[in-house]
Amino acid sequence: MSERIHTPAKKRAVYPGSFDPITSGHVDIIQRGLKIFDEILVAVVENPKKKSLFTTKERMNMIQDFFVDHKDIEVKAFDGLLVEFAKNNNANIVIRGLRAISDFEYEFQMALMNRKLDSEIETLFMMPNLSYSFLSSKLVKEIFMLGGGLKDLVPGQVEKKLREKFKKSTQA
Ligand code: PNS
Numbered sequence: 001m002s003e004r005i006h007t008p009a010k011k012r013a014v015y016p017g018s019f020d021p022i023t024s025g026h027v028d029i030i031q032r033g034l035k036i037f038d039e040i041l042v043a044v045v046e047n048p049k050k051k052s053l054f055t056t057k058e059r060m061n062m063i064q065d066f067f068v069d070h071k072d073i074e075v076k077a078f079d080g081l082l083v084e085f086a087k088n089n090n091a092n093i094v095i096r097g098l099r100a101i102s103d104f105e106y107e108f109q110m111a112l113m114n115r116k117l118d119s120e121i122e123t124l125f126m127m128p129n130l131s132y133s134f135l136s137s138k139l140v141k142e143i144f145m146l147g148g149g150l151k152d153l154v155p156g157q158v159e160k161k162l163r164e165k166f167k168k169s170t171q172a
Contacts, residue, residue: 011036013093013124014086016043016078019059020052021158023140025132027066029097030073032126039072041089046079053141053165066155083118098125099133 013033019026019042033040042063046056054062056077067073078085086094094114096107111123127133131152140154145166150159 010038011093012039012041012089012091013037013095014041014043014082014089014091015095016045016082016085018047018050018052018137019044019063020054020137021059021140021154021161022063022066023132023135023137023154023158024152025097025099025128025135027155028128028132029095029126030067032128033095034072036124037093037095039074040095041091042073042075043078043082043085044075046077054161058161062155062158062161065157081117083114083121086121087118092120092122094121094123096123096125097128099128099135 013036015026015030015033017026030040030042044056044059044063052059060075060077063073063075067075076089082094086092094111096111098104098107107123107125111125114121114123128135135153140150140158141162143153144150144159144162150162154162
């Protein structure tokens with residue numbers, strides 16, 4: 001009897017966000033996600049309503065630069081509905097990081113709305129390392145602008161990009 005060779009399909013998840021810019025907390029979630037999934041598609045939202053410091057391309061480049069050796073990480077921009085993007089990219093799991101209770105209400109609302117929009121899409125919440133549970137892109141930008149150090153809070157390349165960005169904007 002011939003043995004049937006079973007090649008399981010790759011488990012793929014979408015990790016969406018603004019990533020303005022990517023922080024060590026985001027990196028931590030991606031690395032944890034890779035323990036569960038074969039591939040993670042990092043989806044950078046293009047939201048003209050939400051003013052971002054970095055352009056979509058810059059936000060994507062910072063993520064790509066950090067994960068340059070990872071064949072299992074893909075970075076794409078998206079606009080429109082997340083559930084549509086996930087479906088069009090063969091993923092039915094959305095990963096979101098949950099830092100504190102304060103995140104819960106917004107995340108709960110979004111997960112259930114996404115489920116209402118497409119019942120095939122599941123949201124998986126992951127807790128970052130405790131040392132990142134207070135960390136956000138918004139605070140990173142504020143600390144940087146006020147002259148504070150970002151050691152351990154963002155990848156080194158991101159700190160460099162922040163420096164370049166603010167040098168440019170003060171020269172303009
Ligand atoms: O990093 P953020 O800003 O918390 O990410 C929010 C994001 C991008 C996940 C969310 O705004 C989103 O999914 N936007 C896409 C539009 C959409 O699908 N809206 C309906 C969600 S209920």
